[in-house]
Structures are given as C-alpha cells and as structure tokens.
Amino acid sequence: MLLAWFVYRHQDKFKDKAVIELGAGCGLGGFLAAHWSKQTLLTDGNEIVVRLMAQNQAFLELDPAQHSVAMLLWGQQEALSELLREKNFDAINKPCVVIGADVILWPNQINPLMLTIYWLLRGNPRESVCYISYVVRAQSTTRRLFAAARQVGLEVLEFPLLSFLSEEEVTGIGAAEKHLFRFSLDVEREERVGGALPSREAMIREHLGQNPEYAMGLPC
Numbered sequence: 001m002l003l004a005w006f007v008y009r010h011q012d013k014f015k016d017k018a019v020i021e022l023g024a025g026c027g028l029g030g031f032l033a034a035h036w037s038k039q040t041l042l043t044d045g046n047e048i049v050v051r052l053m054a055q056n057q058a059f060l061e062l063d064p065a066q067h068s069v070a071m072l073l074w075g076q077q078e079a080l081s082e083l084l085r086e087k088n089f090d091a092i093n094k095p096c097v098v099i100g101a102d103v104i105l106w107p108n109q110i111n112p113l114m115l116t117i118y119w120l121l122r123g124n125p126r127e128s129v130c131y132i133s134y135v136v137r138a139q140s141t142t143r144r145l146f147a148a149a150r151q152v153g154l155e156v157l158e159f160p161l162l163s164f165l166s167e168e169e170v171t172g173i174g175a176a177e178k179h180l181f182r183f184s185l186d187v188e189r190e191e192r193v194g195g196a197l198p199s200r201e202a203m204i205r206e207h208l209g210q211n212p213e214y215a216m217g218l219p220c
Contacts, residue, residue, distance in 0.1 A: 001173050002161075003029040003101035003133040006180055009164040011036050013129075018089060018096045020120060022113070023103035027053045027069070030099065031060060034067045037097070041089050043072035075112030075207055077119055091120055095127035098183075102135050107144055111203055114148045118200070121154075121185045130183040131159075135176050151199040153189055157182040 007014060007029055019037040021030035023044055030042040042057075044050050053069040068087050073079065084091060098120050104110060121128040136142055149156050159180040161170050190197070 001028075002178050002180060003099060003131065004032050005165055005169065005173070006131060006133065006159070007032045007099070013131075014097055016094075018091060018094050020089065020091075020096065020098050022072070022074070022098060022100040022116065024053060024069070025049060025101065027056055029101050031056065031062070033097075033099065034060075034062055038066070038094065039089060040067040041083075041087055042067075042069045043083075044069075045071065045073050047071060073112075074109070074116045077115070080116060080119055091123040091128065095124055095129075096120055097128070098130035100130075100132045102133055104132075104134060104141065104145060105137070107138075107141050110141070110145050110148045111207055114145075114152045114154065115200075115204065115207060117183055118152045118154060118185070121183070125185040125187050125190065128185070130154075132181045132183065134179045134181055136179070148203070149183060151203055153186050153197045153200055154183045155186045157184075 014033045015036045016038045018039045018041075019030065019033045020041045021027065021033075021043060024030050024042040025044065026049075027042045030040055034040040040062075042053055044053065050069055050071050057064070057067065057069055070083055070087065072083060083089075098117055100113075103113065117130045121130060134142075134145075146156060159182060161178065161180065165173075
C-alpha cells in the first residue's frame with residue numbers, strides 16, 4: 001500500500017513516463033501508475049503471478065499496446081534487454097521510472113535487484129529514477145542494500161512518509177518499520193570513471209561467475 005500511496009500522491013512523477021514495476025505481485029502500484037504514464041510494463045518472477053496480473057490487466061481494460069505484463073528474473077541483462085525490445089519499452093529516448101513494492105525479502109536478492117535497476121536507469125541516466133517501498137526485517141539487510149546501491153553506482157534518497165501521508169495514514173499501513181527510497185544513477189561518478197565502475201564490474205563478475213544461483217537469475 002505504501003508505494004500505491006506514493007504513486008497516487010505524486011502523479012506528476014509518472015505523467016507521460018515509461019514505467020516498469022519489478023516484483024509487481026498483484027500490480028497495484030503499476031496499474032495505478034498506468035492512469036498517468038505513457039507506457040507501463042509490470043514484471044514478476046513467478047509465472048502464476050504473471051498470469052494473475054494479466055487477468056487484472058484485462059479486467060481494467062488497459063490498452064495492451066501501451067500497458068503489458070511479463071515474466072522477469074532479476075540479474076539477467078540479456079533477458080532484460082530482450083524483454084524491453086519485445087515490449088517496445090523505450091528506456092532511452094524517454095525518462096524511465098522503475099518502481100517496486102516491498103521487493104526485498106532476502107539478502108541474496110539485493111545484488112541482482114540493484115544490477116537490474118542500474119541497467120534500467122543507465123539508458124537515460126539524468127532523468128530516469130527508481131522508487132522502492134521497503135519493509136525493514138533486519139538492519140543488516142538494510143545496510144547491505146545501501147552498500148550494494150553504492151557499489152553499482154546508485155544514489156539513495158529517503159522520502160519521509162509524512163511528506164506524502166498523514167499521521168493517520170501512516171498508522172493505517174501497519175506497525176512494521178517502512179521506508180520509501182529513491183534510487184538514481186550517480187551521474188557525476190559515472191562520468192569520472194567513464195562508465196566503468198570497478199565495484200560494479202566486480203559485482204557483475206561475482207553474480208555471473210562465482211554463484212551459479214545468481215547466474216540463473218532470481219525469482220522476484
């Protein structure tokens with residue numbers, strides 16, 4: 001619900017943008033953004049969930065030429081590029097907005113997720129952005145999230161919940177500690193290293209080579 005509230009209260013951030021949701025589940029955030037976006041692609045790593053999202057899309061009578069759902073495993077660059085081509089999803093010529101609602105459940109999901117976000121934002125680095133709602137389950141996972149974002153060249157900014165929700169609304173979304181993070185590419189850092197960030201290259205090598213589980217991609 002937190003991400004959906006954010007989308008609703010910040011409609012201007014999605015107007016005429018290309019929006020892709022990661023780990024979409026029922027697709028609440030993405031389908032809401034579809035009211036204002038130019039194009040929307042909702043993805044999940046579970047085939048059953050993708051079929052249910054397709055039913056939701058049909059129920060909402062969204063134009064399939066502009067709004068679609070698809071299977072996507074995080075951490076697979078070639079598969080991601082192929083999907084974007086197949087769906088004619090333009091993340092280069094127009095700003096891309098990536099969203100995800102409570103998508104980090106386990107620490108081993110963090111690196112593939114951060115790489116996927118990086119690959120989506122780098123096509124239009126000065127205008128593309130990612131918004132992730134996050135539930136704290138372990139402080140160590142939160143620290144690992146920030147470290148991985150830095151490693152792939154992403155900056156992280158937190159939106160205070162009370163900047164777009166009332167105290168009553170914050171109470172209504174549950175007692176768990178929740179955050180809304182904005183991820184963007186650190187463009188100045190990218191320019192200094194010519195796009196070849198050693199820490200990111202090291203993560204990619206580890207992701208593709210040292211851990212076969214990651215090399216196959218992770219369900220999201």
